[in-house]
Amino acid sequence: MPAREATPGRETVIEKEKQIVAFSLGSETYGVDIAQVREIIPIQKIVPVPRAPDFVEGIINLRGRVIPVLDLRHHFGFEKKKQDPDQRIVLTEVDGESIGVIVDSVSSVLRIPEASIEPPASVITGDDIEYIQGIAKVGSNLIVLLDLTKIISDAEKRTLKEVDLASAVVR
Amino acid sequence: MNDKDNYQEYRQDLEIFLSEVDELLANTEENLVELEKAPSDAALIQEVFRAMHTIKGGAATLGLQDGVEVTHLMESILDEVRSQGRELTAEMVDVLFAVLDYLREWRNALGGDKERPSPEKILAKIREFAGNESSVAHSVSQQGTSSAVPRDGSRTVDLDGDGKRIYLLTVRFKSDAPLLSVRAFQVLTLVGEVSEVLSSAPSLDDIENDRVSDVLRIYLTAEDDGKEAARTARGVQDVAEVSLERYDQRVSRDNPAASGSVAGGAGNEAGFSRDESASQGYTVKKTTLGKTVRVDVALLDFLMDMVGELVIDRTRLTQIATRLQRSGETSAVGNEIRALAAHLQRTSAELQEGIMRARLLPLKNIFTKFPRMIRDLAQRCGKQVEFEMAGEDTELDRTVLEVIDDPLIHILRNAIDHGIETPDERVARGKPPKGRIRLLAWHEENQVLVRVEDDGAGIDPEKIKKAAVKKGLLTEEEVRKLSEKEAIELIFMPGFSTTEKATEVSGRGVGMDVVRTNLERINGHVEVRSQVGLGTEVTLRLPLTLAxxxxxxxxxxxxxxxxxxxxxxxxxxxxxxxxxxxxxxxxxxxxxxxxxxxxxxxxxxxxxxxxxxxxxxxxxxxxxxxxxxxxxxxxxxxxxxxxxxxxxxxxxxxxxxxxxxxxxxxxxxxxxxxxxx
Incomplete structure (x- = not known):
């Protein structure tokens, strides 16, 4: 994700900043560029979809639209968690379609100086993981900055492959 | 009618009767609301009278004595107003409304095969008002006297001095018409209203006792030579053909014998030398078959399912074609099938659209009950409301109609309960004491818009914000950041309702959140605009058709x-x-x-x-x-x-x-x- 310009009217700020929505997953803190976040809604009834890929938790009714929701815990290999009221669904948009991502809790919107963001170290993240944009140090905390769009397109690519294989076997 | 043994047939007749009653009651309701505004409107009284009369006829045929009694008494009151110049008071209108409610309950009991409500209470109520004993004294067995039709078919034809001509109106019903006696009764009474009926075959008594055939002959005289009578008869449902002719030249004061024979009524007319081709009468074929037909919803659903099947077949055909195309020998066949599949797709798509269009119904279907509802609610809240509707002919898919029915009721209730102020408050604010609510519908691009507007107090964003904080939906801090528009949007939050106590009118557990959810289910949308002191406007955006x-x-x-x-x-x-x-x-x-x-x-x-x-x-x-x-x-x-x-x-x-x-x-x-x- 290219560094975003500061909002108009904030040009006087000397240091370039990034606004991120910070949320927790397990004991870790993650962040997403606020531009990727459409809306954050309380956790609600998620209806599982049979035969959907593992990382898809199910579908929700968002104002009359049916929207798939992904479980980021699953994506990152954390163990599954029972639904609790602190959880939130972060809605993002990929190619014009809304997709939700479940997170444990949303802590705050933070302004992070771009200088404090370091590129991801491949030792931790692995080479093929493009969806980690960097790691920001905020005080003593480390925040892993995610690119939601990439996570989803990644997932989508894998799904399409799986589904094609599945139908090839069937037919 | 004794054919309750034949339950199946009875049920069938009943269903038809009930659907007619529905229509009549809905019209009557509308007319009563109008009548309340214009109590001396003779045409309205006539309409209500006629509706009661038709229900009475149907009820009599089906042996539903309670229905006959109630409609008969109601008729009597109306008749006093209609022909004896009795004033229609507001109290009387209330009684008429009560009768309507009774009939509705009665109708629902019939439809559900449940025990019918006892008519005693409502009968007592009507009798109170039917002060003029003369008309109430009519026992039910003498029903029908209010219309100018001789009962027994044997009334002596009394030709007046200037020798009015007698006409024979022959009404042929469709041979498969159900409830033939009801139709015959209808024709006879309607014709009786526009002409003087001398006799008929079968007679009114015969008709009421279900002795009917598919031909009804009415002998009449009229100023306009029976043209209006013929026109009226043609307008009755299930009438296949109506012909009007001069009955017989000989019938005049010079030939009293002939008139006596006319009085003989059924069966006797064969005795007349009557050359139909030579008669000077004219025959009117019923040409107004109309451009619409009634289709059972189940049939439409069936057609829709079948279209669904076609679409599936088409998909499979395409798959087969693809397989064939892949292997060399059969690729030509594959191409052919593929072309066929493409054609099938076009056809089924058009078929589907056609069926979707056939599912459209005018908004009238749900709008008709609103005037009455508004009237009652306004009365209960001590408010004065002038209600206007426009665009009720706008059509929507029947599912959409079903889904928006409750939301509209809710929105209208809100408009009266929370929107319109009491007359005193309104005057104090420099408004006319009577509030105005308008229900409008129109097309806009690919959508239908339905709007409820009132000129009431409007929604105060500050009050909404306070209520939201009080109910713990939002914090003070969150609320402070909201724009006026966003604050008004809060009414759509689940669990939101500004009234302190749930009133009888609103607050029945459904809120604007349910309205929004309902609409979103059908891909619709709801918007609210409001200005404090000026009024509120709630707009529903609805899709024309749906998948x-x-x-x-x-x-x-x-x-x-x-x-x-x-x-x-x-x-x-x-x-x-x-x-x-x-x-x-x-x-x-x-x-x-x-x-x-x-x-x-x-x-x-x-x-x-x-x-x-x-x-x-x-x-x-x-x-x-x-x-x-x-x-x-x-x-x-x-x-x-x-x-x-x-x-x-x-x-x-x-x-x-x-x-x-x-x-x-x-x-x-x-x-x-x-x-x-």
């Missing part, structure tokens, strides 16, 4: 799934004894056909032979064109569901056709049984 599918809702492992009705042949309750095994696999034998039994739970987990533990029903269906019994835990009924996309991520799952949103707002997956296994 609707009839589906069976089933339960499987605590989840609800929708299965297109078109793919289910039959539903059976599973009894233990029904299940056999064939090569170790469960199967059901139904009337000699073998259906492998697969549990839906197992199928969805791709472990198809695993039996669920709590399956109580089996759906007989086909998958990959093989017969199959699909085991489910429970059946939740059949519903029309709006098909929604689930997005690319979930669009290509085998056996999953899409999703829908159920009545209570949860999403549910729609299964494609053909590709389930």
């Amino acid at each position: 609707i599918m009839r589906a069976l809702l089933v339960k499987c492992e605590d989840l609800t799934y929708a299965i297109p009705t078109s793919s289910v042949e039959e539903v059976l309750a599973i009894k233990d004894g029904d299940i056999r095994t064939i090569q170790g696999k469960p199967a059901m034998s139904v009337r000699g056909r073998i259906f492998p039994l697969i549990s839906l739970a197992g199928a969805l987990r791709d472990d198809k032979w695993k039996r669920g533990s709590s399956e109580r029903y089996a759906l007989l269906t086909r998958t990959n064109d093989e017969p199959l019994a699909l085991g489910v835990d429970d059946l939740l009924g059949e519903e029309e569901v709006v098909v929604k996309e689930m997005g690319r991520l979930l669009s290509r799952l085998k056996g999953i056709a899409g999703a829908t949103i159920l009545a209570q707002g949860d999403p549910a997956v729609i299964l494609d049984v053909q590709r389930l296994i």
Whole structure:
């Protein structure tokens, strides 16, 4: 994700900043560029979809639209968690379609100086993981900055492959 | 009528009668609301009278004495107003409304085969008002005297001095017309209103005792030579042909004998030398067959299901074509099939659209009850309201109509309860004491807009904010950041209602959040605009047509799934004894056909032979064109569901056709049984 310009009217700020929505997953803190976040809604009834890929938790009714929701815990290999009221669904948009991502809790919107963001170290993240944009140090905390769009397109690519294989076997 | 033995036939007649009653009651309600504003409008009184009269006729034919008595008394009151110049007071209108409510209850009891409400109370109420004993004294057995039709068909034809001409009006009903006696009764009374009926065959008594044939002959005299009478008769339902002719030249004062014979009524007219071709009368064929037909909703649903089947076949045809095209020898055949499939697609798409259009109904269907509702509510709240409607001919899919009915009631209630101020308050604010509510509908691009506007107090964003904080929906801090528009939007939050105490009028547990949810289910939208002191405007944006599918809702492992009705042949309750095994696999034998039994739970987990533990029903269906019994835990009924996309991520799952949103707002997956296994 290219560094975003500061909002108009904030040009006087000397240091370039990034606004991120910070949320927790397990004991870790993650962040997403606020531009990727459409809306954050309380956790609600998620209806599982049979035969959907593992990382898809199910579908929700968002104002009359049916929207798939992904479980980021699953994506990152954390163990599954029972639904609790602190959880939130972060809605993002990929190619014009809304997709939700479940997170444990949303802590705050933070302004992070771009200088404090370091590129991801491949030792931790692995080479093929493009969806980690960097790691920001905020005080003593480390925040892993995610690119939601990439996570989803990644997932989508894998799904399409799986589904094609599945139908090839069937037919 | 004694044919209750023949219950089936009775039910059938009853159904037709009831649907007519519905229409008549709805019209009467509208007319009464109007009548309240213009109590001396003779045409309105006449309309109400006529509706009561028709219901009375139908009730008499079906042997429903209570209905006859009530409508008869109501008729009597109206007759006093109509012909004796009695003043129609507000109290009388209230009684008329009460009668209407009674009739509605009565009608619903009939429809549901339940015990009918006792008419005593309402009869007493009417009698109180029918002060003029003369008309009330009519016993029910003398019903019908209010119209100018001789009862027995044997009234002596008394030609007046200037020798009025007698005309014979022959009314032929459709041979398959149900409720023939009701129609004959209708024609006779209507004709009696526009002409002087001398006699008829069959007579009024015969008609009331169900002795009718499909031809009704009416002998009459009229200023306009019976033209109006013929026109009136033609307007009655199930009338196939109406002819009007000069009865006989000889009938004049010079020939009293002839008039005596006319009085002979039924059967006797053969005695007259009457050359029809030579008569000077003219024959009017009934040409107004109309451009519309009534179609049973079930038939439409069936057609829609069939179109669904066509679409599926088309898809499969394309697949076959693709397979054929791949192998060299058959590629020509493949091409041909592919072209055919393309054509089939165009045809089925058009067919589908045509059927969707046939499902359109005018908004009138739900609008008609609103004037009365508004009147009652306003009265109860001590408010004065002038209600206007426009655009009730705008058409919408019937599912959309069903879905917006409750929301509109709710919005209108709000407008009266929270919107319009009391007359005193209004005057104090420099407004006219009478508030105004308008219900408007119109087309806009590909949508239909329905708007409720009032000139009441408007929604105060500050009050809304306070209420939201008080109810713990938002914090002070969150509320402070809201714009006025955003604050007004808060009324759509679940659990929001500004009234301190739930009043009888609003606050029945449905809030604007339910309104929004309902609309979103059908891809609609609701917007609110309001200005403090000036009024509120609630607009519904509705789709013209919908991707609707009839589906069976089933339960499987605590989840609800929708299965297109078109793919289910039959539903059976599973009894233990029904299940056999064939090569170790469960199967059901139904009337000699073998259906492998697969549990839906197992199928969805791709472990198809695993039996669920709590399956109580089996759906007989086909998958990959093989017969199959699909085991489910429970059946939740059949519903029309709006098909929604689930997005690319979930669009290509085998056996999953899409999703829908159920009545209570949860999403549910729609299964494609053909590709389930």
